[in-house]
Amino acid sequence: MPAARSSAPFAPRARFTFLLIAMASLLLVTLLFGVALGPVSLSVGEVFSVLASHATHGVTQPGDAIVWQVRAPRVLLGAVAGACLAATGVAVQALVRNALADPFLLGVSSGASVGASSVLLFGALAWLGSWALTAGAFLGGLAAMLAVFALARTGGRLPALRLVLSGTAMAYVFSAMTSLLIYLAPNAEGARTAIFWLLGSLGGASWQNLLIPAIAAVLGLGYLAVQAKALDALAMGDEAAGTLGVDVRAVRTGLYLVTALVTGAVVAAAGAIGFVGLMLPHLVRLLVGAGHRRVLPASALLGALFLVWTDVAARMVVAPEELPLGVITAVFGGPVFLFLLRRRSYAFGGVAS
Amino acid sequence: MSLLDARGLRYEVGGQAIVRDVSLAVARGEVVGLVGPNGSGKTTVLRSVFRALRPTGGAVWLAGEDLFSLPPKQVARRMSVVAQDSPMEFDFTVREVVTMGRFAHEGGGAQDAEACQRALDLVGLTELADRSVLTLSGGERQRALIARALAQNGELVVLDEPTNHLDIGYQHELMRLLTGLGMTAVAALHDLNLAAGYCDRIYVLRAGLVVAAGTPEQVLTEDLVEQVFGVRPHLVAHPASGRPQLLFPSKENP
Numbered sequence: 001m002p003a004a005r006s007s008a009p010f011a012p013r014a015r016f017t018f019l020l021i022a023m024a025s026l027l028l029v030t031l032l033f034g035v036a037l038g039p040v041s042l043s044v045g046e047v048f049s050v051l052a053s054h055a056t057h058g059v060t061q062p063g064d065a066i067v068w069q070v071r072a073p074r075v076l077l078g079a080v081a082g083a084c085l086a087a088t089g090v091a092v093q094a095l096v097r098n099a100l101a102d103p104f105l106l107g108v109s110s111g112a113s114v115g116a117s118s119v120l121l122f123g124a125l126a127w128l129g130s131w132a133l134t135a136g137a138f139l140g141g142l143a144a145m146l147a148v149f150a151l152a153r154t155g156g157r158l159p160a161l162r163l164v165l166s167g168t169a170m171a172y173v174f175s176a177m178t179s180l181l182i183y184l185a186p187n188a189e190g191a192r193t194a195i196f197w198l199l200g201s202l203g204g205a206s207w208q209n210l211l212i213p214a215i216a217a218v219l220g221l222g223y224l225a226v227q228a229k230a231l232d233a234l235a236m237g238d239e240a241a242g243t244l245g246v247d248v249r250a251v252r253t254g255l256y257l258v259t260a261l262v263t264g265a266v267v268a269a270a271g272a273i274g275f276v277g278l279m280l281p282h283l284v285r286l287l288v289g290a291g292h293r294r295v296l297p298a299s300a301l302l303g304a305l306f307l308v309w310t311d312v313a314a315r316m317v318v319a320p321e322e323l324p325l326g327v328i329t330a331v332f333g334g335p336v337f338l339f340l341l342r343r344r345s346y347a348f349g350g351v352a353s
Numbered sequence: 354m355s356l357l358d359a360r361g362l363r364y365e366v367g368g369q370a371i372v373r374d375v376s377l378a379v380a381r382g383e384v385v386g387l388v389g390p391n392g393s394g395k396t397t398v399l400r401s402v403f404r405a406l407r408p409t410g411g412a413v414w415l416a417g418e419d420l421f422s423l424p425p426k427q428v429a430r431r432m433s434v435v436a437q438d439s440p441m442e443f444d445f446t447v448r449e450v451v452t453m454g455r456f457a458h459e460g461g462g463a464q465d466a467e468a469c470q471r472a473l474d475l476v477g478l479t480e481l482a483d484r485s486v487l488t489l490s491g492g493e494r495q496r497a498l499i500a501r502a503l504a505q506n507g508e509l510v511v512l513d514e515p516t517n518h519l520d521i522g523y524q525h526e527l528m529r530l531l532t533g534l535g536m537t538a539v540a541a542l543h544d545l546n547l548a549a550g551y552c553d554r555i556y557v558l559r560a561g562l563v564v565a566a567g568t569p570e571q572v573l574t575e576d577l578v579e580q581v582f583g584v585r586p587h588l589v590a591h592p593a594s595g596r597p598q599l600l601f602p603s604k605e606n607p
Contacts, residue, residue: 099442233456242425245428
């Protein structure tokens, strides 16, 4: 089919710039609506006036608690988490050259789950007070990251297949530990809380636990942006990338550590939100092609948009109860993705010519 | 001074020497062919030359500098590689793949775009520049990789069986391109007649050793080909160029 990509991508530069500006503007609007919508809905005007009076005089309006303390950090955490998961998903897929890879492949989220379950179910790290859950999850993720790194490394290299296999094996081990912890949970309510966390939720968002993911997002996504051309080259295989001038060992190690740390920071704050890191990169490649200098910024923006709206749905659908985010990302995102996949010719991981 | 100088290359895997002792030199402007039966070590020698593997013994000098002490980008600016069977899984356009050849070059996008366009023109892929590489035929894909190597704009091109997926027309077009641009190239080739027709010098490898080296006339004798490949050809001079060409046995003439 020669006309394979006639209607879309290799969009001229102007068209790509327009797309980015459109997505960024949409994100700003989305942030406002994300704060306004919820079980108790406010108008965008009310949100504005609460934010403005908070900025100028501190707490003055009755809506301040809901807007400033609850929803603003929550919406921002959603945007940060979505951007990070989608962009690290892009990087991990290039790192292991596998269409089914996502940021959780590296074992980080399953390690974080063990840490989080220990905190939620058995009161580990209680002395850390309100930081206990975040710290537990992050430490669990860090342990998993180091284990996978040590297992996958041979002779200073980090081969793609070994990385996938080590990550998958460690994920099984850690999932088993999490299941065991939940099974042994002293009370059913605790188990419910743990499972809710495992499926991802922005319910625990606060300005305090937004801080680390936000820093991780800026530094991590900055690093990925710098490595965009190297990611293109790595997608052609390590050997080819080496002949093109990429310092393959250094770049692969750097990518692994950065993606794992960013993922760890996000998972520690928001739980293991599935789907975003796996599917959004593919969705974005459908829109802008495979070049990482386009895919990375577009993924970050679309990831942020997607997760903020998903969280709005999580709050609204069965209000005042909340649904776990991971459930909504998969239930709504899956069919949308499959629909697009069937409509457009897209081939990652082989094509019928 | 040779542009590429490999001395005493040796490569062992699990106690088995795949390459035992290979030295080869490529002067500026020369097109050098590496021929030999399957498993003779051609690819291993080339992979040592482009640093995909580190030889167990010997040294490689590129323009007088120790190849293994140079930073990757510096090597990539001097030497480009067209490897065998490069995997393609991502939905890049042809132009994006060719642009990857500019990774090691600092400097402007305009300069990159110009180098890429020139490379696309040379291999005849300009019309397909915005197509996905996954929709290309094997030959077109190979030409995209050659364009990537040309865009890299190094002094030396290393090619591992570059004519593998090409039909006879493109095989000759590629060899004409290599020789016509005055490039320095070293290529592993399966087709002895292609090597005889286009290479300035030929190295013949067998079991990890160089068994003959020199101009096609010096190297490609009936005895040597029989000794190395186990099939005795009939040697003729090409009526137009005078270069040696080999005719192989047929049903009537076993």
